[in-house]
Amino acid sequence: MSGWIDRLKHWAKQIKRDVYAVWFAARDPDTPLLAKLVALLVAAYAVSPIDLIPDFIPVLGYLDDLILVPLGILLVMRLVPAEIMQRCRDKAEAASQKPRSTLAAAVFIGLWLLLAYAAYIYFYRATA
Template sequence: MARWIDQLKQWAKQIKRDVYAVWFAARDPETPFLAKLVALLVAAYAISPIDLIPDFIPILGYLDDLILVPLGIMLVLRLVPTEVMQHCRLQADAISQKPSS
């Protein structure tokens, strides 16, 4: 059980890093227009308090976040050039390493 929880925590950290990376990719000048548009939409949805299904609805409220955000990130990863995404992930890692208050 502890191993499963550790894997879930690691997955959540990776999703958080990828949301930052998607945001950086949306602002990168080398990112194609369509990829920028999709990246902005995914990042905005991930950080927005507005959901398609409100979080107070049991199970379904969080299910849209658990499905839509990773699917959006996967789509952005396909649209953004690999070199740009690698650079954006490095930026996201740097942001993630900074202590927060």
């Protein structure tokens, strides 16, 4: 029984590495435009806390992660030339943490601040 658990753990590590590789492929200047867009969508979906089917729904909640993410990775691997994908996999293998984007972080922080300011103005005017 531990044999299939070991295979499952190995598969999960490969998926994690491939999500990073897809992220790197989306940022690689040699990746074709369509492949970049698909890679960006797949990577964003894989690391996003928002899922197509929420995780709190028993069984179905994790089904999208088990099916959609690997299918998206396979699609990206077909769209990205093999030598670029291998280079991105090598980068992913060397990476020890999740890919970060300071620009994306700044955009999200800005959006949250703007939303907080809008809520403040809305409630301030409602009580004044």
